[in-house]
Amino acid sequence: MNFNFKNCFIELPSFSKSAFRPPEDCSMCLGVDDVVRLANITAEEFEDKYAYSTTPVIVTDATEGWRALKEFDFNFFANFYSEKKMGKQINDCFYFAYKSGLKSLQEVFNMDEARANLSGQPWYVG
Template identity: 40%
Template sequence: MPASLQDMFRPPVQCDMCRQVTHVERVHSVTSQLFEERYAYTGRPVVITDGQRNWSAPHVFSFEFFKSIYADDSPVLENFERDCQFFPYQTEFRNLRHVFNMTADRVNMRGEPWYIGWSNCDSSAANILRDHYERPYFLPQAAESSKTDWIFMGTPGYGAHMHIDHVGNPSWQAQIRGRKLWTLEPPPECYFQCIPMEVVVEPGEIIVLDTNIWYHKTLIVSEELSITIGSEYD
């Protein structure tokens, strides 16, 4: 079903999730119990400032790293093109193969800006990625993360347009490199009870958000390449 029709038939939400929320809280060293009680399933967005504890991803993830995983002749790329999703946003890229064949100048921000995203549903690629990040420490003990990784990458001045997702569960997104401005808007039924909010997510931080109920857009505000990775949890 097209996204516009999905939005039209989206079930209304209870505005308790945003009625008294005036800003996106930033917390650290949060226990899984407190996270579950206050944020996990309430719809209240939060940034965990120490969310990437003991991850090597900030030192490893790069355009070239992902290009090596999704090499032209790799079964990973073949599996991706058959089974996974690609989001070109406002670029001319047709697929991930097209992205990883862009010029070095454009990769290094000396050409037209770009922003893309994709889902990784290949198990061998997932194993490589998860060598460098782990299940966020603050998730409830009974929560299970999706087997699908979502990766977003791009250059300054670009990001995702305002939209709402239809993925079923809340999600977390880790800012590996760069800085990203998130703009959140409540759903239409809550316009007169809740307010829009903005928050900048810094490298090393994780934003947790139910993107099925908050309309959201992003903008890369750093002077370097932005890389994020995330997943849903139940």
């Protein structure tokens, strides 16, 4: 069976996507008064002590050495999601505008350079 439908039978407004989510169970956070801050922890130590504990943790040096910090920028994603490469698919991607005024990913990646570099009106993609 192929369940890849290209068109929806009934289009719902984008704001409705979060309206039909089940309620969140926040009981795991009862009694949490502090957040553990860690550095220099191995993946094995993290998994053994924290990964499945529901204890909130901030690993302060977790991104050191990540190539993504040097390579991922606005131009990287604009090229990756370009209409030339993705065609109509770019319009089918889930996009949350959050008060940006940008109605689609296509509008995001066509914004002017000043705004793209965060010196214009703020924007967010989610």
